[in-house]
Amino acid sequence: MSDFYGGENPGGEDPNKKKPGMGKKFLLILLAIVLVSGVVGGGVYYVTQMIEPEDGWASLFTSEEDTSSLIVKDTENTTEEASSSESQTAAETVPVTGETQIAQVESADAAAASGSTGGVVIVDVSDVVDSTLPSIVAITNTIVYENYKNYYGFYSKPDDTYEVTGSGSGIILGDNGSELWIVTNNHVIEDATSLTITFNNGLTAEAYVKGTDEDNDVAVVGVSLASLSDETKSSIRAIAIGDSDSLRMGEGVIAIGNALGFGQSVTTGCISALNRVMQTTDGSTMTLIQTDAAINPGNSGGALLDRDGRLIGINVAKLSDSDVEGMGFAIPISQVRDIIDELSLIKGIGGDDKVSEEDYPYLGVQLKDISENMVTNYGMPAGILVYYVEENSPAQVAGIMNNDVITSFDGHTVRTYEDLNQLLPYYAGGTTVMLTVSRMEQGSYQEQTVEVTLGFRADHTS
Template sequence: MSDKFDFETPNYQPSYSPINFEIPRTIKKKKSLKGYLFAGFIGGLIGALLVSIIFMGYFGVNFANFKNDVNSAISGLNLESSNNLEPVTRTVVLNSGNDSFVTDVAKKVGPAVVGIKNKSTAYNWWTDETQEVTIGEGSGVIISKDGYIVTNNHVVSGARSISVILSGEKEVPATIVGTDALSDIAVIKIDQKYVTSVAPLGDSSKVKVGEFVVAIGNPLGQEFAGTVTFGVVSAVNRKLDVGNGVQIPLIQTDAAINPGNSGGALVNSSGQVIGINTAKISQTGVEGMGFAIPINYVKPIVNDLIKYKKVLRPTIGISVMEYYDRAGNIVGLYISKVYSGTGAAKAGLKEGDLILQIDGKKVTTFSDIQSILSTHKIGDVITIRVLRDGQTKDFKVTLGAPINTND
């Protein structure tokens, strides 16, 4: 049974119920037989010393000489290095000061994380008027002094208008610059006069499993704006289908990510944004499995959206159809058209070729091609293996810019 991945949809209507807290039980460590024998030995030794001291006091024995003899005997026991004494708990110090790095991160990045309202219109039958209503809320991160904000596509999807709630709870108008459903990334913009803080972007290629991270966002909407949660990087390069057939490499974390956190920041201990929070596993019995889109994956998409209002993804220059064998199994992708002037045409691909592999990876669906191309940029060279006239052939294809397939 496959996991169900819930992306934090902005259309969340919170329902409130009593919260049950479970108090963890204290686990007591059982002593071994050796422990009991050792304790008995020490107790007997102490008892013998007390009797000896009383005896010496009564008969006038030289106590100073006896004290030296006892110290020598105890030193010979080497009690401090005994393996029987094991620590029950260990303390990890995150910061030697009064505050942890989480406090510093919250102060540094928190003001650059904003709330986003997705608005539409609804007809009011009682007043016979059309009114503006908020149909969802999410989070976003201010990434430039010009007022550009990165968020998730699903946060602003379907909006007739949007507004941004700044860290000081001031609501200001915003416009959608560009959206990209394949990556679930969108860019919106506010007037630069409202920008008081910009989040520094890090390098997600340097993220290591086990390092501390902080998630900042607005879970459940503005009522819990600026919520900060803490955790670790559980895994990197988790290839998950975000619901459009394309697998995106995600950062997995156990920092709490809840509805409304979408579009918020995942921040490292240096106060740099390393990911945009986007999803969590919503399944009975599963806790602490949230996901963020790596910031290195986000950066080129944001640049394209700002510059072109869309993402310029590399293309091969072909149209394909799924090819089935007699048993009904997909065996490859049939090239139905090769567009002139493209990398495919220049490499020698022809209509009727059956694509078997790209860069050594088996492809049977168009989504397979999309997933492979998502890791490349325009100008990259890929190797396509096809079946032609009963023989396999390899072609080196230079990826080009998007083309107009309607020509």
């Protein structure tokens, strides 16, 4: 995403800044947690199997039910799966006392009657899947990356750009009569310049971001109902919400999502563990559901369902290593339901809802982007620096000051002037919005919320 000083001049981007990723990285000791959104480039699908610890960090992975750390050793198979396997093997080799028992092979008729073949129980979840697929969508995003040239070590400007297409999943929550609400992971839509939703009937529509919560890795996107055909409207339905707080280990679950970007697929398994705590790169933690239902790239933002087809989790990550099998993770729905409700109510940005020229808003500040270098080396907040507040402007009336850093506008995270510029066309003058700013006080930045009533740009231009 481009950086602009004073709103127009390029600059401010750290020339050594790494290319943005699809989301936060998580790492188990010696193993990698992979966020399960897929990347497509040039028509060939690339799946990252390992996340390398480029920054030299590692996460501890624990359970609130079991406070001991999960330890993985190169020479000893001591993961939870290995322990489970050893226990099962031990149980199978315990000598049987008394009459010798011999396993009998079932006849074809007996196997059919019992729903099993060769001793393997076949679980049919097709009815649940049929009723739930209309609530699940595929999400395709486009991200524009920019290569920067360094100019004397002070600032950078774009040298060239290229596009990367990613894939993920989403879940239909409902609508407000004018737009459809879809929940997904924040890392699926982060930095996207465009979003396309593919519904269960194969038809597509453009989407826009309504609200995001980076810490909990959830986002809500909107689709204008006016852009949907009658066929699509009649083929979709809102998901039924379950209760992840009442889950038990061993309970059966179903995962549905856009695996590898190929379209919706279904996997089944059980709840392997609850309250798995994972530390992220910024020091925050996420408490997740662990499941052995297969979770693959492209499943990010997809549904983890209980046996009745109710949403109990949002699929988010998997543990990827050649020695690991069946460790996927989902965000518990009860943990983020209130957050999702709040994000759904944020004004949607996109579609044909831009205000007219005469209603275009006015804030009254001059801004410059804060480079990644300034954030990393000087501890500045990631946001937009206010370097001048115009006298008697809406910003000054609201109490915004020089050197404040704007980090959020009406619930939308902003990191660059361009982020803010993309929001403003959807807010008419006279609208009251909430801005989050960080202000230097007593040697450190303190976050506060400021209420601003936007003015009209037409009143301040000749």
